[in-house]
Amino acid sequence: MTIVGYLFGRRSAIETITRTPHALWLGLALVFAAGLARFYDQVDLLHRPLWLLRPVAISVAISLWLFFVFWIVDFGWHWEQRGAYFKRFLPLFWMTAPLAWLYGIPFERFTDPAPALAMNFVLLGIVSFWRVAVLSRALAVAFRASAWRTTSAVLLAADSLFVLASFVLALESIPRAMSSSPPTPTEAVTDAAVAIMTSVSFVGWPICLITCIIAAAARPRRGPAPSLEAISPGRLPRATWVFAALAAGFWLIPLPWTQAEQLRRYHAERLLENGAYSKAVRYLSRYQREDFPPHWKPFAEEVRWRPRAVIESTRAALVQNAPEWIQNVFLQTLSQLVARPRDWWRANVRNQRQVDAFLDVLESLPRDSALVRRNVDALKELLSSQQTREDFQADLSPEQRSRIERLIRGVTGRPFDTTSRGSDDESVQRRRITQQRARPGLTRGDGWNERLVCGTFGLPMRL
Numbered sequence: 001m002t003i004v005g006y007l008f009g010r011r012s013a014i015e016t017i018t019r020t021p022h023a024l025w026l027g028l029a030l031v032f033a034a035g036l037a038r039f040y041d042q043v044d045l046l047h048r049p050l051w052l053l054r055p056v057a058i059s060v061a062i063s064l065w066l067f068f069v070f071w072i073v074d075f076g077w078h079w080e081q082r083g084a085y086f087k088r089f090l091p092l093f094w095m096t097a098p099l100a101w102l103y104g105i106p107f108e109r110f111t112d113p114a115p116a117l118a119m120n121f122v123l124l125g126i127v128s129f130w131r132v133a134v135l136s137r138a139l140a141v142a143f144r145a146s147a148w149r150t151t152s153a154v155l156l157a158a159d160s161l162f163v164l165a166s167f168v169l170a171l172e173s174i175p176r177a178m179s180s181s182p183p184t185p186t187e188a189v190t191d192a193a194v195a196i197m198t199s200v201s202f203v204g205w206p207i208c209l210i211t212c213i214i215a216a217a218a219r220p221r222r223g224p225a226p227s228l229e230a231i232s233p234g235r236l237p238r239a240t241w242v243f244a245a246l247a248a249g250f251w252l253i254p255l256p257w258t259q260a261e262q263l264r265r266y267h268a269e270r271l272l273e274n275g276a277y278s279k280a281v282r283y284l285s286r287y288q289r290e291d292f293p294p295h296w297k298p299f300a301e302e303v304r305w306r307p308r309a310v311i312e313s314t315r316a317a318l319v320q321n322a323p324e325w326i327q328n329v330f331l332q333t334l335s336q337l338v339a340r341p342r343d344w345w346r347a348n349v350r351n352q353r354q355v356d357a358f359l360d361v362l363e364s365l366p367r368d369s370a371l372v373r374r375n376v377d378a379l380k381e382l383l384s385s386q387q388t389r390e391d392f393q394a395d396l397s398p399e400q401r402s403r404i405e406r407l408i409r410g411v412t413g414r415p416f417d418t419t420s421r422g423s424d425d426e427s428v429q430r431r432r433i434t435q436q437r438a439r440p441g442l443t444r445g446d447g448w449n450e451r452l453v454c455g456t457f458g459l460p461m462r463l
Contacts, residue, residue, distance in 0.1 A: 009137040018142040027094025034097040036251035037104030041258035044266040073153040114185035149215040156208040162201035277316040289325040318364040341378035
């Protein structure tokens with residue numbers, strides 16, 4: 001078969017595609033099928049049909065960049081015949097689209113989000129290297145160019161795209177790195193993949209550039225690119241067109257099930273984005289967890305940017321006593337938002353409305369909940385520390401201080417007065433006084449620098 005032979009570098013398949021004008025339409029059909037494979041279970045195509053055109057637009061842009069680098073390395077700055085060459089180049093590039101069908105494997109339905117994302121990154125690496133190898137071979141055969149020059153040009157163009165992608169991904173990770181929340185498992189996988197891609201691409205780019213310069217300098221001195229032979233009016237085998245049609249039809253089969261999930265997700269997210277949290281909870285309560293995409297969580301990509309929406313939606317789910325799976329979904333998102341409770345409280349204590357809503361959530365949860373205990377420990381630490389107590393307490397209203405007292409008392413089983421330093425802090429002070437009495441030379445200025453100076457010069461440490 002022509003397409004399979006092309007993907008494995010068979011010369012006859014490459015020459016057939018190069019000399020057939022209809023190969024351009026075949027390549028377009030394969031790219032469209034690749035779009036279906038990529039988005040059939042990821043996007044609501046009923047409301048976002050233009051997503052299917054993204055692979056076409058992106059592939060055209062990448063092909064222009066690849067062709068530009070290939071032309072400079074192989075033909076220099078002579079631009080004659082570039083249009084005719086590009087008409088043969090674009091089908092060769094589009095014929096690698098079937099490799100992107102591997103992205104359609106639904107790992108999310110078989111495993112947890114982090115391993116599924118890791119497998120997708122592995123496939124990205126495999127597909128990228130395979131495309132580089134196939135395209136290098138195809139250009140060498142189609143344009144009778146040196147395999148060394150075509151390979152170095154394709155590697156430089158591909159590595160430049162990886163450098164750009166790693167730079168963009170690194171910029172996106174800066175706000176997450178600066179935030180107080182630790183990375184989620186999927187974010188950790190993404191950071192690891194970006195680190196690997198960045199190191200490989202930045203190290204390999206100078207090597208590819210030097211190789212291209214040497215290859216361009218070593219090419220024979222010649223003028224403009226030679227005219228191409230007339231494209232034969234022959235047609236591709238009928239089996240090739242049947243294969244493309246079956247491929248597109250194959251990705252249409254699961255659409256009724258996957259798009260039903262995406263449609264429900266779309267309606268739920270629209271209600272949440274519009275602030276109709278109670279309506280969103282009632283809408284979700286009509287379905288089971290299996291009726292939505294695997295591992296779907298509201299605000300999954302924007303947890304840090306919409307804290308109020310996350311808290312309000314969680315409160316709505318708890319107040320309405322929604323099914324357990326809905327409460328768990330919202331609580332998982334909230335736990336991601338408040339992954340470091342102490343830092344979150346210090347950063348958001350002045351937002352009275354948000355604090356009230358979060359206290360509503362904590363009061364609605366069982367006292368043995370991990371989320372409640374983590375926040376109670378953080379509140380006790382903030383209210384017991386002399387360094388943070390006064391500033392933190394000044395931003396709390398009397399009602400909020402009373403609610404925090406009741407919350408701490410409900411978890412610990414003993415009262416905690418937010419107007420005093422707290423029993424934990426008093427025990428620390430008593431222990432420190434006992435240590436000082438056992439060592440009369442040491443006092444409350446028990447810092448390492450003071451001990452070093454006083455010990456060096458034989459001076460007593462001041463009270």
